[in-house]
Every structure is written in C-alpha cells, then in structure tokens.
Amino acid sequence: QPQLVQSGGGLVQPGESLTLACAHGGPTLDYFATAWFRQAPGKERESVSGISRSDGSTYYEDSVKGRFTIFRDHGKNTVYLQMNSLKSEDTGTYYCASIRQGIWRQFLTEKNPSYVTSWGQGSQVTVSS
Numbered sequence: 001q002p003q004l005v006q007s008g009g010g011l012v013q014p015g016e017s018l019t020l021a022c023a024h025g026g027p028t029l030d031y032f033a034t035a036w037f038r039q040a041p042g043k044e045r046e047s048v049s050g051i052s053r054s055d056g057s058t059y060y061e062d063s064v065k066g067r068f069t070i071f072r073d074h075g076k077n078t079v080y081l082q083m084n085s086l087k088s089e090d091t092g093t094y095y096c097a098s099i100r101q102g103i104w105r106q107f108l109t110e111k112n113p114s115y116v117t118s119w120g121q122g123s124q125v126t127v128s129s
Contacts, residue, residue, distance in 0.1 A: 001026060001098075001117055001118050002024045002025060002026045002032055002098045002117070002118050003024070003025035003026050003118065004022055004023070004024060004025070004096050004097070004098060004118050004119065004120035004121075005022070005023045005025065005120065005121070006020060006021065006022050006023075006094075006095075006096055006120040006121055006122065006123045007020070007021045007023070007123070008020040008021050008123055009094065009123030009124050009125050010124075010125070010126070011126045011127075011128065012086055012125075012126070012127055013127070013128070013129050014086060014087055014088060014127055014128075014129055015085055015086065016086055016127075017082070017083060017084045017085075017086065018083045018086065018125060019080055019081065019082050019083065020036070020080065020081040020083070020094055020096070020123050020125075021078055021079075021080050022034060022036075022078060022079045022080070022081075022096030022120050023076070023077060023078045024077045024078065024079070024098065025077075030053065031053065031100065031101060032053060032098040032099060032100060032101060032117065033050060033051065033052050033053045033054075033098070033099045033100075033101050033104045033107070034050065034051055034053075034070075034072070034079040034096060034097065034098055034099070035047060035048075035049065035050035035051075035096070035097045035099060035107070035111070035116070036048040036049045036050065036070065036081045036094060036095070036096055036097070037094070037095045037096075037097055037113065038090075038092040038093065038094045038095070038125075039092050039093050039095070040089075040091060040092040041092070043092075045095070045113055046061070047061055047111035048060075048061055048063075048064055048068065048081070048094070049061065049064060049068055049070040049081060050070065050099075050107075050108075050111075051070045051071070051072055051079060052101070052104055053101045053104070054101055054104075056072070058070050059108065063089075064083075064090075067083065067084050067085045067086075068081060068082065068083050068084070069081075069082040069084075070082075079096065081094070081096075083125070086125075086127045087127060088127050088128060089127075090125060090127050091125060091126050091127050091128070092124075092125060093122045093123065093124055093125070094122065094123045094124075094125055095119050095120050095122050095123075096119070096120040097113070097116040097117075097118070097119055097120070098116065098117045098118045099115050099116055099117060100117055103115055
C-alpha cells in the first residue's frame with residue numbers, strides 16, 4: 001500500500017489561493033490513481049477531484065470546477081491540488097487518497113470512500129475574512 005504524506009494548507013482570505021501536495025511513498029503512482037476528498041465539521045467526507053494513472057484524465061466536482069486544478073509530477077511521485085478563488089465553503093480538512101487503477105472506473109461511478117486504499121494524514125484549509 002502506498003504511504004501518502006500531505007503538505008500545504010493553512011488560513012487564507014476569500015479569493016486567495018492555496019496548493020496542497022500529496023507525496024506517494026512505497027508503490028509509485030504507476031499503480032494507483034489519486035483523488036482528493038474534503039470534510040467540513042459535522043459533514044460527511046466528500047469527493048473533490050481525482051486523476052487517473054493510466055491516461056491522466058481528471059474529474060472535478062461541480063462545487064470546485066473552474067477553480068481547482070489537479071496535476072501530478074511523476075518525477076516527484078506527487079499529486080497536487082491547486083485551489084484558486086477560495087470561498088468560505090471550501091473550508092475543511094482535505095485528504096488525498098489512493099485508489100487502485102484497476103477499480104478507478106468503478107470509483108468514478110460513486111466516488112465512495114470505501115474504494116480508497118490509503119489516505120493521507122489530512123490538511124486543514126480555512127477560508128475566512
């Protein structure tokens with residue numbers, strides 16, 4: 001199983017930007033797709049974005065489309081989530097997740113956390129004026 005180490009996050013004002021990083025230890029990105037989830041206080045963990053290992057295709061939930069960008073650096077074995085035009089409703093703990101590439105299509109139909117192989121430790125993002 002990959003070990004995921006997150007970095008980034010913090011406190012920003014509405015309209016500002018942050019970038020989260022998710023470094024994969026152990027098995028490389030070659031075998032796993034990566035997704036980002038977030039969880040606000042008192043709410044369930046929800047999918048945000050993801051990137052396929054096989055073709056680099058991406059998805060974004062409607063709430064972040066046009067503002068967030070997911071991309072990967074194979075040389076650094078790291079996946080990033082660039083977050084622009086942040087809103088107060090983006091506040092929460094963000095988790096990166098690895099999903100076996102073989103079940104990526106199934107994951108995309110539900111984006112259920114039960115498909116996740118490994119989780120990062122979480123990064124707090126707070127958007128407040």
